Amino acid sequence: MPKENICLISRSIYPKCLADHSQNILTFNGWLRFWDTVTIIAQNSSNRSINSSVGNIYGFLLPSLRNRYLNFVLFNILAILKIYSLNKKSNFKAFQASDAGAAFAAYFLSRVLRKKFIFEVQGDIFNYPGKVGGYIHSSLVKIMSRLIVKRADYIRIVSPFLLEPILQFGVERKKIFLVPPRCDSNLFNKKNVRNIQEGIFHQDKFNFIFIGNLLIAKGVDYLIEAFNMALKEDNRLRLIMIGEGIEKKNLIKRINELNIEEYVHFCGRVDYNLIPSYLYYSDALVLPSIEEGVGRVIIESFAMKTPVIASNVGGIPLVIDDHINGLLFEPEDTSSLKKKMLYLKNNISIQEKFKDSGYQKFKENFDYEVSMKKFLEMYKVIFN
Numbered sequence: 001m002p003k004e005n006i007c008l009i010s011r012s013i014y015p016k017c018l019a020d021h022s023q024n025i026l027t028f029n030g031w032l033r034f035w036d037t038v039t040i041i042a043q044n045s046s047n048r049s050i051n052s053s054v055g056n057i058y059g060f061l062l063p064s065l066r067n068r069y070l071n072f073v074l075f076n077i078l079a080i081l082k083i084y085s086l087n088k089k090s091n092f093k094a095f096q097a098s099d100a101g102a103a104f105a106a107y108f109l110s111r112v113l114r115k116k117f118i119f120e121v122q123g124d125i126f127n128y129p130g131k132v133g134g135y136i137h138s139s140l141v142k143i144m145s146r147l148i149v150k151r152a153d154y155i156r157i158v159s160p161f162l163l164e165p166i167l168q169f170g171v172e173r174k175k176i177f178l179v180p181p182r183c184d185s186n187l188f189n190k191k192n193v194r195n196i197q198e199g200i201f202h203q204d205k206f207n208f209i210f211i212g213n214l215l216i217a218k219g220v221d222y223l224i225e226a227f228n229m230a231l232k233e234d235n236r237l238r239l240i241m242i243g244e245g246i247e248k249k250n251l252i253k254r255i256n257e258l259n260i261e262e263y264v265h266f267c268g269r270v271d272y273n274l275i276p277s278y279l280y281y282s283d284a285l286v287l288p289s290i291e292e293g294v295g296r297v298i299i300e301s302f303a304m305k306t307p308v309i310a311s312n313v314g315g316i317p318l319v320i321d322d323h324i325n326g327l328l329f330e331p332e333d334t335s336s337l338k339k340k341m342l343y344l345k346n347n348i349s350i351q352e353k354f355k356d357s358g359y360q361k362f363k364e365n366f367d368y369e370v371s372m373k374k375f376l377e378m379y380k381v382i383f384n
Contacts, residue, residue, distance in 0.1 A: 004093055007083060013045055016050050018061075029057070032056055037057075044061035046063060060082055076104050095109050096119075097148075098122065100144050103119050107148060121162050154175050158294050163176060179374045185363075189303075193277045201238070209282035210241050210243070214245030214251060215247055227239050231263060233342060240265050244269045279300060279306045284306065292311070293315050295315070299362055302325070302362035308325075308326040325357035327340045
């Protein structure tokens, strides 16, 4: 029998060793229940191409450029050339794109090679905030996203809130599949917790944590302002920041201006396998995004029974039921965020309620097997 192969195209930056991207490797291993091989075309942080593989998962990581527009052009040219060459041997059955920037190559190749094209919509790319990337970039993202969804053979969405915008573009409902993000309870489990407390978490303080890229889209600047406001009313607080990004220098500068360095700790980027430990020792997660699809870290916090405060934007309110399994605040509203942080810190019974109800929602909707089953059902409907 001929092999059934799929090619995922993404502009995400992958580690040079594919196995180090444990979060995605888990997903791709699940895909192998349907596909014989999974080929990943992505980027790495260097100026040269790198090939890496894990079993029947093959990664071709293209070089990246700092300029986003030049990077878009370079990536799509190199991706098209690479995939066209690989297809002679692999004979891909489908091209799947996980972001609008990579969708151009996926769409072009699907038409030239007469394959299926699946577009993953993971955020509100149709109403992309101008503040996130500038007016020109925001406009280009919105225009390209609308063009792509109209031309995709099938669309995977991560949250029900994305369904209506896509239907408004005239896309048939039967072409859209809801496959929520997933979290592996075998990893996000107390049995995997390591002792990482020293120098990071303070037992005499309430430890808030942020996990994600340090970008404007994540609302990290508003988090610092809200945290500073909260400190003025209660200095028994601490903020742990996990992640890297272009806003880090600005955040450190602002923290120094506010003279709150002793209350904020930057951990940088940490190994994904350590995230359960960081969540376990945290008293609450804060996700202040101004643009967000679902927020996988919310689901991971639910799995570790860590209370969550998040902005009422995108697909977040479909994950967090306000005052039932977490707290919501309006994006960019630092005063509201400050109040939510102090409210949660001072209400132990609310913390316990959120831990239990959040974990229950995780098990019912976002555990790895629950989500992977929907992924495999999507492939069966499309290709069987």
